[in-house]
Amino acid sequence: MGRRKITDEKTVKQIRGPGRKAKKQGEPTFPKELIQTKSTEKKKVSSRGKQRARKRLQKEELKQTIKKKTKLKTTTKRQSDDDDEEEQINGYTDENQQWLKPKKKKELFDNNGTEEEPMDDDVPLNDEFNEMESTSEEEEDDEENDEPKLDIEKQSKKLREKQRQVKERSEQELLTNIQQQEKVQFPSGQEITKEVPQADLQLLMHRIREVINVLNDFKNKREINRSRKEYIDLLKQDLCNYYSYNDFLMNKIIELFPLAEIIDFLEANEVQRPVTIRTNTLKTRRRDLAQALINRGVNVDPLDKWTKVGLVIYNSQVPIGATPEYLSGHYMIQGASSFLPVMALAPQPNERILDMCAAPGGKTTYIGSLMRNSGILVANDANKDRAKAIIGNTHRLGLTNTIVTNLDGRHFSEHMGGFDRCLVDAPCSGTGVIAKDPAVKNCKDEKDIQRCFTAQRQLLLNAIDSINESSITGGYIVYSTCSILTEENEAVIQYALNNRPVKLVETGLEFGVEGFTNFKGTSFHPLMKYCRRYYPHLHNLDGFFVAKLKKYSIKQGHKKESETTQKKTDQITDD
Numbered sequence: 001m002g003r004r005k006i007t008d009e010k011t012v013k014q015i016r017g018p019g020r021k022a023k024k025q026g027e028p029t030f031p032k033e034l035i036q037t038k039s040t041e042k043k044k045v046s047s048r049g050k051q052r053a054r055k056r057l058q059k060e061e062l063k064q065t066i067k068k069k070t071k072l073k074t075t076t077k078r079q080s081d082d083d084d085e086e087e088q089i090n091g092y093t094d095e096n097q098q099w100l101k102p103k104k105k106k107e108l109f110d111n112n113g114t115e116e117e118p119m120d121d122d123v124p125l126n127d128e129f130n131e132m133e134s135t136s137e138e139e140e141d142d143e144e145n146d147e148p149k150l151d152i153e154k155q156s157k158k159l160r161e162k163q164r165q166v167k168e169r170s171e172q173e174l175l176t177n178i179q180q181q182e183k184v185q186f187p188s189g190q191e192i193t194k195e196v197p198q199a200d201l202q203l204l205m206h207r208i209r210e211v212i213n214v215l216n217d218f219k220n221k222r223e224i225n226r227s228r229k230e231y232i233d234l235l236k237q238d239l240c241n242y243y244s245y246n247d248f249l250m251n252k253i254i255e256l257f258p259l260a261e262i263i264d265f266l267e268a269n270e271v272q273r274p275v276t277i278r279t280n281t282l283k284t285r286r287r288d289l290a291q292a293l294i295n296r297g298v299n300v301d302p303l304d305k306w307t308k309v310g311l312v313i314y315n316s317q318v319p320i321g322a323t324p325e326y327l328s329g330h331y332m333i334q335g336a337s338s339f340l341p342v343m344a345l346a347p348q349p350n351e352r353i354l355d356m357c358a359a360p361g362g363k364t365t366y367i368g369s370l371m372r373n374s375g376i377l378v379a380n381d382a383n384k385d386r387a388k389a390i391i392g393n394t395h396r397l398g399l400t401n402t403i404v405t406n407l408d409g410r411h412f413s414e415h416m417g418g419f420d421r422c423l424v425d426a427p428c429s430g431t432g433v434i435a436k437d438p439a440v441k442n443c444k445d446e447k448d449i450q451r452c453f454t455a456q457r458q459l460l461l462n463a464i465d466s467i468n469e470s471s472i473t474g475g476y477i478v479y480s481t482c483s484i485l486t487e488e489n490e491a492v493i494q495y496a497l498n499n500r501p502v503k504l505v506e507t508g509l510e511f512g513v514e515g516f517t518n519f520k521g522t523s524f525h526p527l528m529k530y531c532r533r534y535y536p537h538l539h540n541l542d543g544f545f546v547a548k549l550k551k552y553s554i555k556q557g558h559k560k561e562s563e564t565t566q567k568k569t570d571q572i573t574d575d
């Protein structure tokens with residue numbers, strides 16, 4: 001049973017005194033010291049005591065003035081500096097001081113790069129500043145003098161100091177390592193192996209960079225008994241191992257690019273080019289297409305200022321090759337570099353145009369849209385199955401001016417001729433599209449390239465033969481490849497210049513690297529500079545080559561240079 005709670009005021013019995021069971025407490029006792037202070041406060045001071053106190057005060061004052069004077073002598077300069085500083089600081093309002101202080105500390109952090117800014121929003125601003133202030137080493141020392149440190153603070157200070165020392169030591173070590181490795185270590189014959197363990201790749205890259213460094217300043221940086229060839233051989237071998245190329249192709253790449261560009265080119269081949277699409281202006285406008293795709297969750301942007309029909313796709317929630325817009329032919333999925341030969345061809349409405357190597361029809365459909373479905377477009381491919389793809393694409397994109405043929409382009413002019421323009425997008429080694437097809441790195445050799453350039457020469461000569469040199473609007477041939485090799489590009493053009501009545505004209509393409517007029521001791525026609533080369537590392541495009549030729553009649557001979565400039569009408573209009 002519990003005790004009953006008494007709630008009624010009237011029934012409450014007034015309890016007075018300590019109660020029956022309570023022990024009576026005695027007088028409270030206090031520690032001596034407390035009693036003393038208390039007692040001095042209360043104690044009456046006698047007149048003698050007062051005198052003694054006055055004397056003590058005077059003595060104390062005298063001591064202070066002497067101290068001040070000596071301090072004044074020794075620290076006059078420092079004090080004047082302090083005064084200046086004080087004046088400066090006093091120049092700011094209190095508010096400004098608050099703003100300026102944290103800024104100073106922030107700079108300090110940036111330099112150290114070790115401190116993190118407080119993330120907690122609840123931390124009051126002033127505390128934040130205090131925290132920042134305490135990070136300064138100088139002030140830390142001051143604090144140490146002023147207040148005794150807690151154990152944990154002392155420990156953390158020790159830890160910080162230890163960390164600083166470790167960091168310093170490891171930085172020193174790294175420096176020594178690099179200095180040690182600055183001299184290129186030539187491997188023995190056995191050490192040069194095809195298979196390099198992953199862990200060694202970093203070392204390999206370091207040596208690659210070092211060799212390039214030596215080759216760039218060979219006279220001063222080489223080892224005395226080493227020849228340039230030795231360094232080049234080592235570089236080639238290391239690059240082959242690092243990037244998995246065969247010797248043949250790596251040789252070609254080293255010949256093509258300045259030392260400073262080789263790694264950039266190889267690295268760019270390890271990365272896919274952006275996914276791009278071309279608007280089919282026969283069916284839609286780029287803006288409308290972009291809007292339609294955005295509505296479907298496709299992240300698109302205009303490709304670049306040099307094209308009015310290209311869009312770049314960053315990412316998509318739907319398969320780009322299966323949207324209703326794709327199926328109804330509003331766009332073609334096409335690498336940006338594929339736009340360039342067609343832009344150079346500059347097809348005009350009502351012309352007769354031949355696309356000699358057309359499958360699967362990416363460029364054919366672009367040509368057709370620029371012709372606005374007028375004139376006649378012949379799309380040929382020697383491969384029957386691939387030729388079927390041209391039919392599919394021309395249907396999808398709504399081309400109505402196109403005839404698809406399945407002939408060997410090397411003999412095409414025996415079947416048809418009289419074209420105003422012709423595109424020869426020749427079969428090639430694919431050395432410009434390694435990112436798309438990495439197998440190219442290892443499977444090409446001298447014979448493959450020979451096979452390619454033989455076919456390319458035959459195709460180009462036959463394309464020239466199928467052109468009407470008296471065409472009022474045209475008489476042009478555009479030759480393109482997705483190869484970077486001169487054998488398949490400048491050398492093929494040179495062969496055509498030597499064997500047919502054609503001359504090089506400007507492509508009209510506003511960017512790209514000039515074609516070679518000289519390569520490894522071989523001279524090409526000076527106007528080879530009109531050709532355009534595109535590289536993944538420079539243009540973020542597939543490697544590509546574009547040349548434009550104009551056929552002249554043998555009776556006419558070469559036209560004057562001024563006439564090589566394209567007519568105003570010979571410009572492409574994208575939309």
Ligand SMILES: C[S@@+](CC[C@H](N)C(=O)[O-])C[C@H]1O[C@@H](n2cnc3c(N)ncnc32)[C@H](O)[C@@H]1O
Pocket residue numbers: 338356357358359360361362363364380381382383386407408409410425426427428
């Ligand atoms: C680079 S692809 C053409 C790509 C095409 N222009 C496009 O943009 O879609 C080269 C094409 O040439 C074709 N080809 C190869 N040898 C040929 C020949 N002797 N005559 C005609 N076409 C040939 C191949 O079948 C291949 O489709």
